Amino acid sequence: MIYHLAEQAHWQQALREGAYTRSTRGRSLADEGFVHASSAEQWPVVRSRFYADVTEPLLLLHIDETRLSSRVVHEVGDPATGETFPHVYGPVDVDAVVDTTLLEPPHA
Template sequence: MIYHLAEQAHWQQALRDGTYAQSTRGRTLAEEGFIHASSAEQWPVVRSRFYADVAEPLVLLHIDESRLGSPVVHEVGDPATGETFPHVYGPVEVGAVVGTTVLAPPHR
């Protein structure tokens, strides 16, 4: 299982389109080349580091890697520590999202 923090409007659009294509806050899959994801241990840190100033709820997507049509590659996300993060090299099909959790602010 991998996880992705989504803004509500982007997740609602994905439900209409059938695929999710937002890479990270303010960047699309087309712009970034992949969709940022995290492990169960990593997403809370990502939430506090990159979304602390977001005033609206976020949606945590629970993604089953085995249901994805796109490859997942674990790559170094922080060169200083060598920590790796899962990157999805293509859109996330709505059917690969096996659960969602609404996270109310604050996101610290």
């Protein structure tokens, strides 16, 4: 299982279109080339580091990698530490999202 923090409006759009195409906060899949994801241990840190100033609730997408039609590559996300993160190279199929968790602010 991998995880992605999503704005609610973007997830609602994905449900209408059949695929999620946001990469990260403020960037699309087209902008970035992949969708940022995290492990179960990583997403809380990503939430506090990159979403601390968000005042709206976020959705945590629980993504089953085996249901994705796009490939997942684990790549170094922080060269200083060598920590790797899962990157989804293509849209996230809505059917691959097996659960969502509403995360109320504060996100820090």
